[in-house]
Amino acid sequence: MGSCRRQRSRATLFVFADARVAMTYHDVEAVSRERLRDRQREHLRRAAERATSVELYRERFADAGLEPGDLAHATLPDLPFTTKADFRDNYPDGLFAVPREDLRRVHASSGTTGKPKLVAYTAGDLEKWRALGARSLYAAGLRPGDVVQNACGYGLFTGGLGWHDAVEELGACVVPAGGGNTSRQADLVRDLGVSGFVCMPSYALYLADHVRDRGGDPRDLPITHVPVGAEASTAAMREEIADAFDAVVTENYGLTELYGPGVATECAEATDGMHVWEDHYLVEVVDPDTGERVPDGDRGELVLTGLQKEAVPVLRYRTGDVVERTTDRCECGRTHSRIRVVGRSDDLLVVRGVNVYPTEIEHVLLEFDALAPQYRIDVYRQQRLDTIEVTVEVDPDHDVAAPTRNDLASDVTDRLADALGLTPDEVDVVPPDTIDRTEVGKVKRVHDHRGGH
Template sequence: MVYNEIETASRAEVTALQSKRLRETVEHVYENVPWYREQFEELGITPEDIETIDDITKLPFTTKEDIRDNYPMDLFAVDRSELRRIHASSGTTGKPKIVGYTEDDLGVWREAMARSLKAGGVEPGMMVQNAYGYGLFTGGLGFHDGIQELGASVIPTGGGNTARQLDMLQDLESDVLCCTPSYCLYLAEEAEERGIDLSELPLSRVVIGAEPFTDPMREEIEEALGVSAVDVYGLSEVIGPGVSIECTEAQDGLHIWEDHFYPEVLDPETGEPVGEGEEGELVITSLTKQALPMIRYRTGDMTRLNYDTCECGRTMVRMDNITGRADDLIIVRGVNVYPSQIEEVMLDMEDVAPYYRIDLYRKGNLDTMELTVEYHEDYEGTHAELEAQIENRLKDVLDVKPDEIEVVGPGVIERTEVGKVKRVFDHREE
């Protein structure tokens, strides 16, 4: 059963709604955002040139640099008096990206999140423990409002405080846990330290997002917690979590709620559409936002789109799990590789734990990569033997040879209790 009938609408119905909403969005930004009006004028277009959703390719791209260049609120399309909430990105690579919401925007977000949670197997009346961070980060409050909108009960534990998280899972018999994939594994480790068998708790599913992860990592989470794990996707600039999610029936790609968010997949170098089913950069246009509409926003996330009807009955397009970011690409001795590809190879090795870090350096004119990996607690061989196995496996699968591989014991690599895990440390500009 779906949350909203639009989830099973025909392609013709969806396209007609997208076209109507795109025209309204273009008129809104043209009239209220000077920066967008200048971009349109440079391209020689006006709102009258946008008649259907197919005309979206006439419109300019928006990038994270554009948002930061217009810091804090020059891209907002409504007066400050109409704003009801402000959020912001972490700002780890510069100024934070400030995002705002009107009352209607918050309503769209609540509905998109409730729809997402329903598709992910959360039902009204369930007890949902929300371990995403509250505050300027969109995760905590985005999930919080969606859980309540769905009619489930929210336990607002927020990020960190792992001992309390475990107490709540046991004492309140939480049905669902919402957090990052790396934190799921950290919880599992801490539970084992305390002698808690999470698989014996009522917890039946986790909704994981905010970080790329691989299928082997998902399997590790499901086995460690005794749950089904579904992937949710979103980003602050577009709305927050709730842009798309895997359905619990198929778990075969994330349904994008394309009545609100129109997706394109483009070649990150040329900006041109890739072939059907091919990987490229996800570009999203918001169709219903008032405070901060986004026109063809380049997310930097790499994925594919699948328009086939899902076995769950939903017709909304599905995107693959994010394989990495266009700007996360590492070039080692002329070979292109994403960190997630390295992770997938390592997690497919039973002797390797799901923790690693990549350190990039520049020696002379060459980029070098050092890889640090934890061995699994059941591993009985030597460090040198496992290092050789990892080197051979990376060479065979990715044709990549790190300059140095170091195997360390369980718990050596730093864990993250709050926020997104950092796996790649780039020292090349130091």
């Protein structure tokens, strides 16, 4: 592996008065909240100036009676939110703030719900994105010299090239495996001594099942760290992955509109919420219905402002992700606030007047040792009445006969009723390998058959 590029780590050791120690990739990760706010204030003014190169933002500043220099944390709510619709309405380059000759790359969303969201990057953007990704991988426990296999899809999806560049920036060796071809993925992990495996959580489970199906044990693989992202996952789901590989599993968060992966990450020390890198992103959490800011700790929709983006400045972007935020210093010593994603507002199911996030159902299912982290949720409307059905597999390590599966389904129904305030119309506990798997792309667990509900 001597051909892989090595780079000296920029990690810094900080010792605090309360004896907590943080090994960080960049010293900004552990600055005081006051100093961090000062940095945000400076970056926000420059971000506002860049944004006024875009007609959409020029009009919004004028309508709000603001000049770029007026923009501050307190005055941000005077500006309207930026939404997915703004990206689609201004496709392809209406939100670009620099001439095309200054661009070095474009990425895009899948466009499955309409026009794709197209974003662009200057050379400076790519440099910052690489550094953020490396910082995230370091926080997740990876180090220079590690061999990291990237099982995210390459192409317009930001996960492939985003994590690829981050691994190299970290000074580790990247194995650009991409998505799918799981037999080859497993061989590469063994043959190259891969310690880091970057992927979607559903694919980590798929790989573990693949190894078991061939008579192996995923714990025998050299993988020690599994950063996951691009799909929602509960702590219980990540614990399943950690147990499967005997590895540290950390959740990562990214948005195509704001570089891609590397917006926020869990630290390996605590794995207790994802640190948002606040020298690059200003965080607001708002009531999804009113748009008003909510207190720290309260549940609300995450709104992000990109503080250092050049090609496509983004102010007050409604992510659609429902989070809980804390600004308490983490036990790792990092001071950047942490978020826990509860679910996506787009994924919220309203069933018989009750709000249900799929991740809440997942959390309950994984309380049962006899159940596997493979499930499906179906919602129907029959004679104007909503019904919800949950199908979940038995864990392959548990020999559960059909009569016992019926008892287990009854227990799961009762537990879901307690947790959700809604009794599922049917819970079906099925044998292993009954539910379709996804080898490439995001897994689809929720199937809403109600049409234009």
